[in-house]
Amino acid sequence: MKVVLETAGWLLLIQGAGGLVNTAFGWWSWSHDLLLVNWLPFLSGQEVFAAIVIGVLGVAMLAAARAGKKEG
Numbered sequence: 001m002k003v004v005l006e007t008a009g010w011l012l013l014i015q016g017a018g019g020l021v022n023t024a025f026g027w028w029s030w031s032h033d034l035l036l037v038n039w040l041p042f043l044s045g046q047e048v049f050a051a052i053v054i055g056v057l058g059v060a061m062l063a064a065a066r067a068g069k070k071e072g
Contacts, residue, residue, distance in 0.1 A: 005068075
């Protein structure tokens with residue numbers, strides 16, 4: 001379970017950071033179709049806030065993975 005939480009956490013953190021940078025600054029126009037915030041039509045106009053929430057969710061999942069029982 002720890003591996004799943006860490007993997008999902010890192011993916012969400014990368015999606016959030018990438019979505020925030022791409023939406024706010026437009027640096028990575030090639031990544032438009034790779035970002036989760038651009039695939040959800042109900043987030044139209046709210047991409048910056050959605051990217052922040054996705055990134056925070058990723059950090060929370062990483063913290064939950066680290067807070068779990070230690071193996072070994």
